[in-house]
Amino acid sequence: MKVVLLREDVTDTGYDLALVSTDLTAPAGHLVARYASRWSIEVTFGEARSLLGVGQVRNRTPRAIERTVPFGLYCYTITVIWYTLHGHHPQDAAEHRTRAPWYLTKTHPAFSDMTAKLRRTTIAARFMPIDAGQPTDTEIRAVQEARAAASADLA
Structure with a gap:
């Protein structure tokens, strides 16, 4: 096992991060880069578990077990895509800081x-x-009736 201990310049005691690897030939910088590249993936898994309950259901059948985690991760992905396309507002973080200073x-x-x-x-x-931009049921029915009348006139 190879252990790489990291410490911020301002830290006087202990270490801020310990990385352990079975790759004895990898340089320390490579191990740190590998750890950094996986960080967003690990955060995603942690948030999916804590906020969506991914991996915490009590399934019994093999098919349900195989489907549950991918479905939860799809839900995570759909939420992020929805937020990116439709939910994001530039002031969201500022509003959150106002609610939680x-x-x-x-x-x-x-x-x-x-x-x-x-x-x-x-x-x-x-x-x-x-x-107000949505048509009412009456307006929808009027359009349907007009289409039906137009197609009857053409026949």
């Missing part, structure tokens, strides 16, 4: 912010009146 350095929304905004948007869509 201890997040002084927060500059980007976390996945928990994305899921909270998706919940709020979904609830608002269910309970808010119909958007």
Whole structure:
């Protein structure tokens, strides 16, 4: 086993990070780069477990076990894509800092912010009146009747 111990310049005691590898030939810089490249993946797995419950269900059948984790990760992906395309607002991080002033350095929304905004948007869509841009049932029926009358005239 190869162990690489890392410490910030300002740290006087102990180490900030310990990396362990079975690759005895890899230089320390390569191990640090490999660790850094996996960080976003590990964060994704951690958030999927803690916020979406991925991997925590009690399935019994082999097919359910095979499907549950990928489905949870699909949900994670769909949430991030929705937020990127439709939910993001430049002021989201600033609003979060206003609600939680201890997040002084927060500059980007976390996945928990994305899921909270998706919940709020979904609830608002269910309970808010119909958007003025949406056609009413009467308008839809009028268009359908006009199409039916036009096709009858052509026949």
